[in-house]
Amino acid sequence: MTDPPDPEGNQRPTLLERLSAFLIREPEDREELLTLLHGAFERKLL
Numbered sequence: 001m002t003d004p005p006d007p008e009g010n011q012r013p014t015l016l017e018r019l020s021a022f023l024i025r026e027p028e029d030r031e032e033l034l035t036l037l038h039g040a041f042e043r044k045l046l
Contacts (some may be wrong), residue, residue: 027033
């Protein structure tokens, strides 16, 4: 399944690219980064 073409000719990101951006987003500040790292540590990912 592909996205419909953009009428202005701009190339839109694919569905996979949009999902990746949503799921693998960067922390916006130091506090969010620390929360992310703490959660990863608790799940024994680090």
